[in-house]
Amino acid sequence: MNSAAIVSENIIGKEFVTDIVSKALRAGASDAEAVFAEGDEFETLVRLGQVEQLKEAGSRGLGLRVFQGQRTASTSTSDLSAEGIDQLLSGAMALVSVTSEDPFAGLPERGEFGMLSGDLDLYYEDVYSLPAVERIEYARRTEAAAMAADARIQNSGGGSFDAATSRKILANSRGFVGEVRRSSCSISAQPIAQSPDGGMQRDYWYSSQRSLALLDSPEAVGLEAARRTVRKLGARKVPTQRVPLVFAPEVATSILGAILGAINGNAVYRSSSFLAGKLGETVAGNNLTIIDDGTMPGGFGSAPFDGEGLPTRRKVVLDCGVLTSYLLNTYTARKLGLKSTGNAARGLAGAPGISSGNFYLEPGTKAPEDILAEIPNGLYVTDLIGHGVNIVTGDYSHGASGLWIENGELTYPVEEITVAGNLKEMLHNISSIGSDLIFRSAVACPTICIEGMTIAGE
Amino acid sequence: MQPASPDTRKFFYEHLGLNEQLLEQCLGAALSAGGDYADLYFEYITASSLMVDESLVKSASQGISAGCGLRVVSGERTGYAYTDDLSPERLLRAAHTAALIASGPSKQQVQGFRESPSAGLYAVAGAGTDAETAAKLALIQRADRAARTYDARIVQVQASFADELRRILVAGSDGSFATDTQPLARLNVSVIAKEGDNIARGSSGGGGRVLLDFFLTDKTPEYFAVEAARQAVLQLGAVPAPAGEMPVVLGPGWPGVLLHEAVGHGLEADFNRKKTSAFAGLIGQMVASPKVTVVDNGTMPNRRGSLNVDDEGSPTQETVLIENGVLKGYMSDKLSARLMGIADTGNGRRESYQHIPMPRMTNTYMLAGEDDPQDIIRSVQRGLYAVNFGGGQVDITNGKFVFSASEAYLIEDGKITAPVKNATLIGNGPESLKYVSMVGNDLKLDEGVGTCGKAGQSVPVGVGMPTIKLDKMTVGGTGN
Numbered sequence: 001m002n003s004a005a006i007v008s009e010n011i012i013g014k015e016f017v018t019d020i021v022s023k024a025l026r027a028g029a030s031d032a033e034a035v036f037a038e039g040d041e042f043e044t045l046v047r048l049g050q051v052e053q054l055k056e057a058g059s060r061g062l063g064l065r066v067f068q069g070q071r072t073a074s075t076s077t078s079d080l081s082a083e084g085i086d087q088l089l090s091g092a093m094a095l096v097s098v099t100s101e102d103p104f105a106g107l108p109e110r111g112e113f114g115m116l117s118g119d120l121d122l123y124y125e126d127v128y129s130l131p132a133v134e135r136i137e138y139a140r141r142t143e144a145a146a147m148a149a150d151a152r153i154q155n156s157g158g159g160s161f162d163a164a165t166s167r168k169i170l171a172n173s174r175g176f177v178g179e180v181r182r183s184s185c186s187i188s189a190q191p192i193a194q195s196p197d198g199g200m201q202r203d204y205w206y207s208s209q210r211s212l213a214l215l216d217s218p219e220a221v222g223l224e225a226a227r228r229t230v231r232k233l234g235a236r237k238v239p240t241q242r243v244p245l246v247f248a249p250e251v252a253t254s255i256l257g258a259i260l261g262a263i264n265g266n267a268v269y270r271s272s273s274f275l276a277g278k279l280g281e282t283v284a285g286n287n288l289t290i291i292d293d294g295t296m297p298g299g300f301g302s303a304p305f306d307g308e309g310l311p312t313r314r315k316v317v318l319d320c321g322v323l324t325s326y327l328l329n330t331y332t333a334r335k336l337g338l339k340s341t342g343n344a345a346r347g348l349a350g351a352p353g354i355s356s357g358n359f360y361l362e363p364g365t366k367a368p369e370d371i372l373a374e375i376p377n378g379l380y381v382t383d384l385i386g387h388g389v390n391i392v393t394g395d396y397s398h399g400a401s402g403l404w405i406e407n408g409e410l411t412y413p414v415e416e417i418t419v420a421g422n423l424k425e426m427l428h429n430i431s432s433i434g435s436d437l438i439f440r441s442a443v444a445c446p447t448i449c450i451e452g453m454t455i456a457g458e
Numbered sequence: 459m460q461p462a463s464p465d466t467r468k469f470f471y472e473h474l475g476l477n478e479q480l481l482e483q484c485l486g487a488a489l490s491a492g493g494d495y496a497d498l499y500f501e502y503i504t505a506s507s508l509m510v511d512e513s514l515v516k517s518a519s520q521g522i523s524a525g526c527g528l529r530v531v532s533g534e535r536t537g538y539a540y541t542d543d544l545s546p547e548r549l550l551r552a553a554h555t556a557a558l559i560a561s562g563p564s565k566q567q568v569q570g571f572r573e574s575p576s577a578g579l580y581a582v583a584g585a586g587t588d589a590e591t592a593a594k595l596a597l598i599q600r601a602d603r604a605a606r607t608y609d610a611r612i613v614q615v616q617a618s619f620a621d622e623l624r625r626i627l628v629a630g631s632d633g634s635f636a637t638d639t640q641p642l643a644r645l646n647v648s649v650i651a652k653e654g655d656n657i658a659r660g661s662s663g664g665g666g667r668v669l670l671d672f673f674l675t676d677k678t679p680e681y682f683a684v685e686a687a688r689q690a691v692l693q694l695g696a697v698p699a700p701a702g703e704m705p706v707v708l709g710p711g712w713p714g715v716l717l718h719e720a721v722g723h724g725l726e727a728d729f730n731r732k733k734t735s736a737f738a739g740l741i742g743q744m745v746a747s748p749k750v751t752v753v754d755n756g757t758m759p760n761r762r763g764s765l766n767v768d769d770e771g772s773p774t775q776e777t778v779l780i781e782n783g784v785l786k787g788y789m790s791d792k793l794s795a796r797l798m799g800i801a802d803t804g805n806g807r808r809e810s811y812q813h814i815p816m817p818r819m820t821n822t823y824m825l826a827g828e829d830d831p832q833d834i835i836r837s838v839q840r841g842l843y844a845v846n847f848g849g850g851q852v853d854i855t856n857g858k859f860v861f862s863a864s865e866a867y868l869i870e871d872g873k874i875t876a877p878v879k880n881a882t883l884i885g886n887g888p889e890s891l892k893y894v895s896m897v898g899n900d901l902k903l904d905e906g907v908g909t910c911g912k913a914g915q916s917v918p919v920g921v922g923m924p925t926i927k928l929d930k931m932t933v934g935g936t937g938n
Contacts, residue, residue: 047732050534053814056555057540059525076521078542084522091520098591100514132558157734192734192855200736202855232856237932240702270614272650272659349521350507386860387849388882388934392650392659397699397882397934399851399860416858418882418934420701454936456701456884 012036012060012080014179017171020064020085025173027093029066031107033172033308035346036062040165042128046139047158054132063348066092067106071099076348104334108308112330112340113176115305116312121298123181124211127163135161138187138218145222146191150230157190157202159222163212170346176309183210184300187218189225193233201232203383208440210298228382235401235413237457244378245419245450246371246405249436251384252445256361258389258396258423259290260443263317263325264354265332265343267391274394274424275323283323284427287364290318292327294342294357301358301442307346312357315341321427329354360444364433368447371432373408379455380405381419394423400455414457421453429453466637467573470500470627474524474544478571481629483546484528485568487553489631492562493532495792496553497630499769500526500544501811505622508591510598512614513606518591525811528552531793532560538814571635574773576766579759580667582623582639593670594619601647601679608687611694614650617683619643621665628771636771641667642762642918644906647682651690660690664905666762666920677905689846689865692877699866699881699935705838706883706931707869709845710831710902714923717752718822718910719850719859720887721745725779725787726805726817726912727794729854736857736888737785745785746891749827752780754789756804756820762906763821763920770806770815777803779822780891791817809915819910823922827897831925834896836872842933843867843874844883857887860934882934890931898925 017036024032038060045053062085063076073095077088130138143159163185171177188206195201205225207216247255259275267273275283294312296302303312308330315325328336329344329352345355372380381402388397397420403410421429434447470476481498488496506520525542526549537559539552583590601617621643628636646663662685664677673679708716721737729735737745746752756774758764765774770792778786790798791806794817807818835843843866850861862882867874903922910919 047534051559052534053536053538054559055538055814057538057552057812059540059542059812061523061542072517074517074519076519076523078523078525087522094588095518095520095591098508098515098595099518100516102514102516105516155733157732200734200855202734202853235856270616270650271652271657272614274657349505350519351517385851385853385858386862386882386884387851388860388862388880390659390880392657393693393879395880397862397880397936399858399882399884399934401858415856416884416886416932418701418860418884418932420699420881420934420936422936454701456932456934458703458932 014169014171014177017169018177020062021171021173023089024064024066024092027089028068029093030069031067031173033065033107034062035348036169037348038167042135043160043162044135044139045158045160046136046143048156049140049144051136052158061348062088064088064092065351066096068096070101070103070105071096072105073099074350104331107172107174108310108330108340110174113174113309114311115178116295120302120304122210122302123183126212127165127183127185129212141218142187142189142222145219146189146226149223149226150193152193152195152230152233153191153226154194155192157192159189160187162186170309172309178305178309180304185209185212185215187215187221189222191225191229193229195233199233201229203228203232231403232401232413235415237416238404238414238455239458240456242452242454244375245453246375246378246380247448247450248380248382249438249445249447251381252448253443254384256359256443256445258391260356260359261391263327265326265328265336266354268326269332269335272392274392278323279326281323282321284318284321285430286321287433288318288321288427288430289316289362291362292317292357292359296358299358300439301356306342307344307352310340310342310344312342327354327356356442358439358442360437361433361446363435363437363446365435366432368434368436371434371447371449372405372410375405376407378405379414380410396421396423396426417455417457419453419455425452426450466625466639467627469625474502476500480546482568484549484553485629485631487550488528488530488557489565490554491557491560492565493530493560495531495631497529497628497770498526499811500627502625503622507618507620508594508598509616509618510602511616513602515595527811528556529814530556530559534797535559536814540812568631568633570633571629572633574634574636574767574771576638577757577773579757579764579766580641581669582641583669590670597645597673597679601645601683604680604683605647605649605687608684609691611651611653611691612649612687613652615647617647619645626769630771634771636767638766640765641669643668645673645679645682647686649686649690651694653694656694658690658693660686660688660693662686662689663907666760666906667764668760692865696877696879698937699878700842700933700937701935703930703932705841706928706933707834707838707841707843708923708926710898710900710923710925712904712921713844713847714823714904714921715847715850715861717824717923718819718921719852719861720885720890721752721780722819722822723852724854724857724887725789727788727790727798727800728817730788731794731798735854740785740888743785744783745888746780746783747894748783749897750780750783750891750894751825752822753778753825754819754822758821761821761903761920762908762918763819765820768804768806769808772802772804772806774804774820789817789819791815807917809917813915816913818912818917819919821903821920821922823901823903824924826899826901826924829896829898831898831900834898834925834927835869835874837896837927838869838872841869843869852887858884859887860884878935884932884934890928893929894926895929896927900924
């Protein structure tokens with residue numbers, strides 16, 4: 001491990017990664033692709049005003065994918081010494097001989113590679129600019145604001161400040177080499193409120209950004225966490241019934257996540273999606289337009305190139321209810337007789353997967369309050385738990401909690417119920433779309449109202 | 459019990475350049491600013507996976523991950539640093555970083571280690587060879603064939619084999635020292651059935667801390683393939699699940715995920731120490747029907763959730779959580795044990811060297827009762843019989859938990875009738891097990907597929923249960 005110690009004191013550059021690609025070709029690969037990733041993280045958790053956890057660390061790793069004709073295999077390692085890299089290469093070459101010829105396997109074609117020019121605003125040095133004492137102070141202030149907001153909040157899961165940076169280099173034997181750096185930081189609070197009868201509720205709020213300067217204030221985050229928590233106190237079950245459901249943006253996002261799963265090329269080419277084979281067809285109400293855009297400056301889902309070295313792009317996935325694009329990498333595109341949409345995802349290990357860019361439902365014109373105001377009797381859903389989506393059939397069933405809507409107003413809190421339907425119908429039954437589109441992560445959705453779903457309760 | 463594996467210690471010392479003096483030096487650096495306790499956790503994992511998809515060997519991969527996590531505990535505070543560079547300079551730098559949590563005079567140097575014996579719960583194979591790769595491939599190719607021949611309506615089959623060998627070395631400033639080599643293997647089959655426009659999925663899999671021969675003798679590829687195919691074909695004819703409160707009968711084995719969500723997480727010591735669990739302060743009280751006894755047991759040979767020592771180097775054990783309905787105890791790691799004045803139950807686990815250990819389950823199950831499973835079904839006029847589940851989730855503070863039935867049937871007039879579509883079941887942890895009115899004599903552990911997530915960390919676990927009847931639970935379907 002002595003050589004590893006020497007290597008790790010140096011900054012790894014593009015040459016290091018292209019060199020591994022060359023070594024793979026010399027070892028007998030007909031094509032090769034290597035990826036290097038490194039990251040640093042700092043986490044601090046303050047609970048009840050005291051520091052509870054501090055974590056600080058860094059790690060790095062290498063991934064290699066080799067081809068021999070139309071056979072492919074991959075290896076990864078955290079050992080960057082000469083010995084570790086030898087193992088990475090020899091392991092990949094030994095494995096590639098056991099895989100099958102697959103006519104659709106292979107790197108993208110030479111003309112397809114590229115990257116967005118200019119800075120996408122993905123990296124800000126300021127996430128690490130604070131000394132440890134001030135990072136702790138951010139976490140402490142966030143929790144303190146939540147706990148000061150209401151006398152019923154006397155306990156807490158804590159307040160946090162986290163920061164991370166990462167760097168990735170991708171290179172392949174068809175001439176592509178690219179590097180991307182990213183930063184992120186976040187603050188959060190998780191207050192716990194108790195009602196006089198002893199019942200406890202917790203909730204959570206956070207702000208996450210690529211730059212420290214863009215974070216919401218600790219006080220604003222703490223107050224919102226407190227508001228979300230105390231409004232759950234005294235929650236009760238409601239009878240089984242069918243009423244309009246208004247999904248708050250945080251939970252509406254999960255419905256978009258289900259659509260994302262259903263248009264993933266891997267699910268589509270295997271027919272294991274309710275949206276497989278539906279390209280060009282009307283699959284949703286004409287009020288729905290969904291965009292995937294990997295090019296938005298500063299976006300959580302933005303990147304100059306995808307996991308195979310293709311430029312990211314903006315595409316309309318759902319155009320007024322008509323399915324206009326799947327999300328594809330090179331392999332799934334070839335399987336479907338289509339072109340890659342620049343959505344390849346590449347970790348260190350294994351073959352490329354598929355991930356979205358910034359994926360969102362185009363906002364409507366109504367303020368969220370105006371959507372609620374139109375509902376005589378219904379449920380405002382604020383939390384979903386469980387894994388109740390079947391992408392193959394579209395069946396949807398989740399544990400839920402929220403607030404009951406009566407005559408357009410939010411009334412008492414509701415819990416221990418489920419909400420269920422089928423995505424095929426739900427996409428046609430979205431009766432209102434809010435104007436409140438905010439990107440809190442790579443997937444974003446405004447407030448939406450869905451008709452015809454079933455609440456199961458008492 | 460048998461002596462701890464000298465081979466694992468030798469591996470870390472010879473292959474990764476560690477020695478006792480370096481470990482003592484790092485622990486000394488970790489406690490250089492005071493603190494109550496420090497430990498070093500070294501990990502070296504080799505993992506491989508193979509997949510047959512559309513009857514082609516589409517992917518083969520392997521990976522190596524190694525690193526060390528260094529922890530300093532001072533009161534309720536934890537300082538943590540990790541590095542994947544195991545050179546002495548980097549280890550010492552990480553130790554000084556973790557030490558920043560404490561502020562006081564340096565603690566006395568660590569002198570000498572006591573090595574824990576090993577329970578020998580699993581056998582360990584040698585390094586993977588080409589012949590072994592060929593044998594694994596043969597297994598998943600058999601699974602692919604078996605699923606396809608089960609029924610002409612099976613149109614897609616993916617069969618995969620994934621295994622890893624995890625070597626750990628834990629050294630604590632209290633002189634504790636443990637090593638272990640932990641195998642983990644899993645064979646998985648997932649299929650799509652198609653009939654006209656009607657499409658359904660099915661999946662099955664299993665394994666544990668087992669060697670390759672387990673899949674040749676105990677649970678064959680055909681066993682898992684037929685199970686996946688059967689489920690998919692069955693789902694082609696499923697009717698909408700009912701909605702509302704009704705009696706629910708859970709089959710034996712994997713439905714034990716109910717226990718994991720309803721009571722397991724709520725009985726992890728950290729949540730109770732912080733009084734953030736719906737079970738906080740309920741020790742000695744009735745939290746379930748008197749027919750219910752639940753244990754967590756990390757000492758079952760070859761089980762997915764079993765460990766000779768946990769990730770803090772403590773031996774695992776069998777811990778009674780609920781006895782005849784009464785809450786007996788919590789699952790603890792070193793930190794919560796010390797702060798709460800309770801025993802360390804050997805439940806300190808972590809996803810990897812990059813993670814701080816915390817109390818986690820191992821194999822969690824309900825002991826068998828006396829009822830005949832057939833009688834349990836017959837006792838229900840109208841309800842749900844659920845035998846297979848996807849994932850579950852719990853809010854430990856308000857106790858609400860869900861789990862998603864992937865194979866379930868209606869019970870009508872005491873008979874199992876139509877299969878129903880996927881539905882989520884929801885309940886309240888400290889309440890739901892009070893409605894357990896019958897417990898079968900057919901305790902079964904799951905096949906070895908469980909992975910539990912907590913605070914962003916995933917660890918392999920097991921669950922188990924006999925057939926049970928809950929007099930009421932809310933079923934989240936869309937039907938009447």
